[in-house]
Amino acid sequence: MLGPNRYGKAETRLVRVHRDGDTHGLVDFNVSIALSGDLTATHLTGDNSGVLPTDTMKNTVYAFAKEHGAGEPEAFALLLARHFVATQPQVHAARVSIESFGWDRLGPHSFRRRGDHVRTTVVTVTSESAQVVSGVSGMVLLNSADSEFHGFVEDGYTTLKPTTDRILATAVDARWRHAGDDTDWAASHEGALGALVAAFVGTYSYSLQQTLYAMGARVLEERPEIAEVRLALPNKHHYLADLSPFGLENPGEVFIAGDRPYGLIEGSVIRDDAPAATAEWWL
Numbered sequence: 001m002l003g004p005n006r007y008g009k010a011e012t013r014l015v016r017v018h019r020d021g022d023t024h025g026l027v028d029f030n031v032s033i034a035l036s037g038d039l040t041a042t043h044l045t046g047d048n049s050g051v052l053p054t055d056t057m058k059n060t061v062y063a064f065a066k067e068h069g070a071g072e073p074e075a076f077a078l079l080l081a082r083h084f085v086a087t088q089p090q091v092h093a094a095r096v097s098i099e100s101f102g103w104d105r106l107g108p109h110s111f112r113r114r115g116d117h118v119r120t121t122v123v124t125v126t127s128e129s130a131q132v133v134s135g136v137s138g139m140v141l142l143n144s145a146d147s148e149f150h151g152f153v154e155d156g157y158t159t160l161k162p163t164t165d166r167i168l169a170t171a172v173d174a175r176w177r178h179a180g181d182d183t184d185w186a187a188s189h190e191g192a193l194g195a196l197v198a199a200f201v202g203t204y205s206y207s208l209q210q211t212l213y214a215m216g217a218r219v220l221e222e223r224p225e226i227a228e229v230r231l232a233l234p235n236k237h238h239y240l241a242d243l244s245p246f247g248l249e250n251p252g253e254v255f256i257a258g259d260r261p262y263g264l265i266e267g268s269v270i271r272d273d274a275p276a277a278t279a280e281w282w283l
Helices: 040-044 054-068 073-087 185-202 208-222
Strands: 012-020 023-037 091-100 103-107 110-113 118-126 130-143 168-178 226-235 238-240 255-257 263-270
Touching: 012 054, 023 054, 023 073, 054 073, 073 091, 073 118, 073 130, 073 185, 130 185, 168 185, 168 208, 185 208, 185 226, 208 226, 208 263
Parallel strands: none
Antiparallel strands: 012 023, 023 091, 091 118, 103 110, 118 130, 130 168, 168 226, 226 263, 238 255
C-alpha cells in the first residue's frame, strides 16, 4: 500500500535585483517546493496525468520573482504555495521552504554577503489553511561569564567536574510558528531575533536548558503574533587549556574550542492559548 508521499523541486537558487532608481535592492533565496495530494496513479502505474513537472515549479519561482517581486521570504513562499494549490486540483497541500541569505549594503549597487546566520521560512498551504514558520539557522552566540553547571547526576562513568564559571556558547537553530498568515514579516523577524539574543545575553545560566526556555519565553513575551518557538542549541564546548607544563597559570583565559562530540539541547516554548498547528513542522 502506498503511504504518505510528496514531490517537488529542491533548492532553486534565486537572486532578484530590484532596480528602483540608482539604489538597488538585492534578494538572495534558496527555494524548495514540495506538493502532495492525489498522486497515487503515478506511483502505481506511471500515469503522469496529474504530475506537474518539477521543472515547471522552478520556472514558476523565477517568473513570480519578475511578476510579483521578491521581498520578505514569508510573503513569497505564501504566494507560491497558494498558486500551486489554487491552480492544480490534484494538489491538496503545498510546502514551500526558503533560505534567505542576507547582504549588507556597501553603496547604491554594492553589497557584502553576511555570514553570521541564515533566515529560514517554511510555509504550508492547503485549501483550508496556511501555516507560516519562520526562523534562523547557525547564529553563533557566546557568553564568557555568568554560566555555571553543577548539581547534575553522577554515576560510575561520570568524569565531568562541576563548575561555577564556564564559557557558554551555541549555534542557534530556532523556528517560530505564527498564529496567523498576515503580519509585518520583516518587523516580526527582527523582533524575534532581537528577543532571542537579548535573552541569551541577559540570562545568568545554570544550564543550557534554562537558557533555551528563557530565549523562547522572551520571544513569546515580545511578539504576540508568534504562537510557538522551537529551538535546537548545540553546546559548543570550550575546555580550559592546561598550561602547567610550561610553568604558566591559566585563570580562565585560554581555551580549546571543542568540535565534537557536543551536547544538543532541544525544546519548545508554547503560548498557553496558541492555536493548533495545521501541519507538521521542524524539531
